[in-house]
Amino acid sequence: MNTSSVVLAQPRGFCAGVRRAIGIVERALDLHGAPVYVRKEIVHNHHIVSELQRRGAVFVDSEEEVPEGAVCVFSAHGVSPGVRSAAADRQLDVIDATCPLVSKVHQEAVRFARDGRTILLVGHEGHEEVEGVLGEAPDRIIVIETEDDVRRLGLPDDTPVAVLTQTTLSFDETERVVEALRARFTDLITPGDDICYASQNRQNAVKDLARDNDLVLIVGSHNSSNSLRMVEVARDHGAAAHLVPDEEHLDLAWLKDVSSVGVSAGASAPEILVIGLVARLAELGFDQIGFQRGAAEDVVFSMPGRLADPVTGRIPSTPLAGEIAPAPGGKR
Known part of the structure; x- marks a missing residue:
């Protein structure tokens, strides 16, 4: 490892769902003009929200705040049927x-509720994604977060249950909760892994960063679940780790006695923030830039058909989820 080096994770930053969501707001502004109302933050990143506000997006906490008949974008985290009805x-x-x-998790919740199963939703109470799924079958869904929650469940062990998970959780931590559920319930089914590919890939990359570097910095906002999980994963694998919303939040005390820094970014954090952090680290002497070898991502989610060009009928595409710009002075 080079002295005073920075290693950039691969993959990092935007996932396909985030690129699609941001692109939808931008396209809606192009087609309809400002203002376009967005219920909640489109993705959990303050830089992105500020940039879209500058272009004319208006972020609201409730659909009730949107003028009747106005354009309203639902965020990437999903909404409950009640919100759709109110809109x-x-x-x-x-x-x-x-x-x-x-959306896949929502569909699974509807199916399992229809089958009469009690749904155990592993996730963070109050998170927008969890609130949306919970609204699909509030009388049949119980939100749990830890192995202790599993032990406290007031359900007979032979209760027919199904397990769903929030998409942005720590894979390892969630697996422990699911294993505790499997050990307790005799009639348990799960449709498969609900944690998204991007969260898994970024967490796996962070594990390698934690093993090979003295310090791990994760670019992301404080309300970004997947970014916070990446910090936890780095710490669980032996590294000092911190969340950094942007370069202005870099604490120089973190760099004391550090010779190598691993840098990654949550799935809702734009590359420009990574570039800013790397530039600041270079100013502080961490000017040897390396790139991790990691999983390639080529997932692309299409935009809604209603955003097609009114003349050509073409639906705009979004960039590949794995597209990552090199940082200033970076070497491949």
């Missing part, structure tokens, strides 16, 4: 930016 009552022109992987 319809207000005759909102809804554009749905829900990540397709989140």
